[in-house]
Amino acid sequence: DAGVIQSPRHEVTEMGQEVTLRCKPISGHDYLFWYRQTMMRGLELLIYFNNNVPIDDSGMPEDRFSAKMPNASFSTLKIQPSEPRDSAVYFCASSFDGYRTYEQYFGPGTRLTVT
Amino acid sequence: TQLLEQSPQFLSIQEGENLTVYCNSSSVFSSLQWYRQEPGEGPVLLVTVVTGGEVKKLKRLTFQFGDARKDSSLHITAAQPGDTGLYLCAGAKDSNYQLIWGAGTKLIIKP
Numbered sequence: 001d002a003g004v005i006q007s008p009r010h011e012v013t014e015m016g017q018e019v020t021l022r023c024k025p026i027s028g029h030d031y032l033f034w035y036r037q038t039m040m041r042g043l044e045l046l047i048y049f050n051n052n053v054p055i056d057d058s059g060m061p062e063d064r065f066s067a068k069m070p071n072a073s074f075s076t077l078k079i080q081p082s083e084p085r086d087s088a089v090y091f092c093a094s095s096f097d098g099y100r101t102y103e104q105y106f107g108p109g110t111r112l113t114v115t
Numbered sequence: 116t117q118l119l120e121q122s123p124q125f126l127s128i129q130e131g132e133n134l135t136v137y138c139n140s141s142s143v144f145s146s147l148q149w150y151r152q153e154p155g156e157g158p159v160l161l162v163t164v165v166t167g168g169e170v171k172k173l174k175r176l177t178f179q180f181g182d183a184r185k186d187s188s189l190h191i192t193a194a195q196p197g198d199t200g201l202y203l204c205a206g207a208k209d210s211n212y213q214l215i216w217g218a219g220t221k222l223i224i225k226p
Contacts, residue, residue: 004157031212042218043158043203056213091157095212101165102207102214103148106157 002026004107006092012113018080021110023092024073031095033104034067034077038088049075050097082114118142119206121217129225130196136189136220138204145209147187149178152201152219194224 005024013019025032033048047057052069060067064083069075079086089111093104122137138147146165150158162171164180164187171178175198177190191198201221205214 033212043216045213045216048212050212093157097212101163102146102212103160103163104158104205104214105160106150108155109157 004092004094004105006090006107006110008110009108010111010113012115013082014115015083016081017114018078019082019086019112019114021077021090021092021112023075023077023107025075025092025094026096026105027073029094029096029105030072031097031104032069032075033093033095034075035091035093036088037091037109043091046077079112082112084114087112087114119204119215119217121202121204121220123220124218125221127223127225128194131193134191134194134222136191136202136222137186138188138217139186140206140215141185142206142208142215143184144206144215145184146207147180147184148205148207148214149187149189150203150205152203153199158201158203191222194222196224196226198222199224 007022030051034046035043037043046059047067049069067077089109091106091109093106095104119140146163148163149161152158162178167182167184169180175192179188201219203219204217
């Protein structure tokens with residue numbers, strides 16, 4: 001069974017460019033989370049969805065960040081325009097509500113470098 | 116503010132030694148999870164503890180949930196180089212899928 005899939009694995013872009021990160025959750029999972037990880041701040045939740053609906057986006061740093069989940073098998077995180085301080089590893093994770101365990105399954109991450 | 120404090124932040128020991136990592140909070144959690152993250156990868160779930168006082172074993176790893184469900188520990192017996200990684204604890208509260216994450220313990224096991 002395939003796990004969470006993220007693309008690209010690495011992204012290098014120049015300041016001011018638009019960046020789009022993609023995620024395919026585990027089939028059947030009804031929660032999807034976007035995280036950002038840095039050495040300084042650790043793992044930070046940016047936004048999460050339930051059944052494709054955004055539930056809490058209070059972790060999104062600013063208006064330059066946006067996330068969508070058009071269907072149960074696909075989500076995007078967009079940064080426009082990108083800035084050097086956005087450099088980090090971005091993770092997507094999914095979860096299944098049925099067992100009420102709140103366990104999350106992570107993708108391999110996208111390492112973003114903004115120069 | 117709900118916080119999960121992990122200690123130590125960093126630990127480097129020789130292969131074969133034992134170690135314990137702690138995860139503490141002033142909040143009560145419905146469950147607590149431990150994850151291990153290796154370089155270049157996402158966190159991988161190791162275990163979930165749900166009941167106060169619960170002990171779970173995963174080979175050489177022993178996880179315990181505090182009686183009051185505010186803290187947890189991870190004990191590794193006879194550590195191996197393959198145990199190297201970042202260990203993260205995360206607490207869950209009922210009906211809230213936003214986990215509270217610890218900052219992590221970076222563990223290095225030297226051969």
